[in-house]
Amino acid sequence: MSKVRVHMMISADGYVAGPNQAPDKPFGDIPEGFLRWVFELRSFRQDHGMEGGKDGPSSDVLGETSANLGATIIGRNMFGGGTGPWPEPAWDGWWGENPPYHTSVFVITHHPRAPLVMQGGTTFHFVTAGIESALDQARVAAGERDIRIGGGANVVNQYLAAGLIDEIELHVVPFILGGGARLFDNIGSPPPELEVIRVVPSPEATHIKYRVIRD
């Protein structure tokens, strides 16, 4: 059965990005170590076409993110290209010629654009009809496989508010950001209940997977 999953890094104080986010700085102001541990993992490097890297529980957990994955949904900020109509020459995303998604990726935006076929199985589709339309299209692309809501926080929160998320895995990193983008913000009242499915400890992050209980 296809699941809708979220996997996000989050600080000890509940932020998934730091203060002063901007179109050219999607993570805002963060200490270098907040992301560095991910770049060093074997599974992350493999998804990004790089060799080597560190094995261990964090690599295993991050590697699961792309297992049985059939489609990805992200917000415009995660694709890039500013906030208005698409710039000329057209912005092809942060992710290089061979993006790490290796699935159809549905980009939620106000500005229509033709699909963009990249190397390695990634095709970006630009969805202007809102989050439910993006999920419908992702379900068709994914079939029996899972769908990842990739972020940012605002997109995940919209899907949470709509009751459309099955699982949330938080990679709780030992940093305090003190401000920025908050997960679980403005998701309606009462908020959904959670159930702990699994916890994987590591020095880099505490990986906590929750099932979102949907009535």
Add this chain to the structure above:
Amino acid sequence: MSKVRVHMMISADGYVAGPNQAPDKPFGDIPEGFLRWVFELRSFRQDHGMEGGKDGPSSDVLGETSANLGATIIGRNMFGGGTGPWPEPAWDGWWGENPPYHTSVFVITHHPRAPLVMQGGTTFHFVTAGIESALDQARVAAGERDIRIGGGANVVNQYLAAGLIDEIELHVVPFILGGGARLFDNIGSPPPELEVIRVVPSPEATHIKYRVIRD
């Protein structure tokens, strides 16, 4: 070597109390399950003079809180009695005749009052000279044993901002509160760095202990 420790329940979205906190409702609006699991633990029941209860990793972790503890510091809200001068008849706290602290407890308040000797080893001392004075007095009382900053969030954040905390253990409960009192709020910039000391998983809570790195 005496340590200054924090042990707090915190929601998946980073709140240690829910919205609408009030003098007679120190945890604000929270779902019943947010606290219930604690009341059921053997170690908690033991500290509160009750028999029975549930064994397991969460009981063990909560039981450590009072091990080697020599003094406790809490804010006025955790002691109770409103926010102004002490009421008549004098408020003796939320905690009954035999409070669960079993140490000297330094209550930070703007309103002086004579010490209050309770059963079971708890004596409340009322400190009007601020957080550093409360810690100095707690160090004298604790000797080689540890000092717990009991809360609420505002008191813990003041001690964090002052660089006076050694360890923080978060009992991350699988609930979304959506608002309320936040730990790590307004603690200055840059915030202190954290190091994961230990993680204990359980269905009730993910217990993450951090060392606070002090320069």
